[in-house]
Amino acid sequence: MNYSVLIQNRKSVRAFTDKKVPTVALEDLKAYYQTAVKRLLPELQTELLNFGLEAREALEGAAGYHQFLVGAPQYLVLLSEVHPLAHINAGYIMEDLILKLTDMDIASCWLTFTRSQDVKKALGIDSHLEVVALAAFGFERKSAKRLKLNFNSMSQVDISAKHRYMEPKRSIADLAFLDTWGNCQNLQEYIGFYDDMLWESLYAASLAPSYLNRQAYGFLLRNGSISLISRPDLYNTPIDRDLSLGIVLHHFTEVAQHWAGKLCWQFGDMPLELPNGHRHIATAALGHCSQYCTTACKF
Ligand SMILES: Cc1cc2nc3c(=O)[nH]c(=O)nc-3n(C[C@H](O)[C@H](O)[C@H](O)COP(=O)(O)O)c2cc1C
Structure with a gap:
């Protein structure tokens, strides 16, 4: 898949039409999940479940922004074994599936959801694994205007029809810093040094x-490495924060790897000078890895 293009198209x-997603497309997605889906922690046991229209009513109250569950003909539920990085891994996997759906012209x-038990109960899932990610999918109901959510806070999400196409997002200059957090000086030159690879990957990121479009993260470039940093955010729940971190890691990694070979993310503490509430999530060396290794080298 051409991730750069798919990321720009997603x-x-x-708003979905009533048209059913063809069985062959559902089978393709299942086969992709089983054989090719991109994972951060391949050793973590996960399971993908697919529900039809019946899930829509069942999920009311257990998922979706305050009083607004996206009604769709299909729903994906990702289960995982419990692990400190389970939701970051889930963000990575589910985003890969979403981009696969984009590749199949499926919207x-x-x-969001708060409690795995609530979703399991609503959908009658009997498993020792926990619900770690949810997504709705189907065929887009085309309209000149697009349903847009205005995010004031989690309890104040207004739905209105707007002509705007994409949610406004942070620019690269507000997402990536050089040497110290907040420093943009010489950033363009540094990015230029890595040629298209770094720019394209940060653009994809x-x-x-992200949850409520908060983009509560950023990247710190220093000494030939890149670190993903979590920014403090009042509205993010720990689950949505970690899912959003997994998603942004996916966008950066899958585009960067096209240019630079396998990226090896190291999770855990790192002595960086960061403002209050900011947290180091993972660091990877830029450029080719000297040896093949699983993406997440260590926790
Ligand atoms: C973890 C997570 C949970 C989300 N939950 C919902 C949701 O419950 N309802 C919804 O309409 N959008 C939800 N979104 C979508 C975001 O609102 C959306 O990604 C953001 O507004 C940016 O818009 P874009 O995806 O079109 O770029 C969620 C996104 C993430 C990453």
């Missing part, structure tokens, strides 16, 4: 979907 769709929208 958008959250909240989608991420869905800037287009990542």
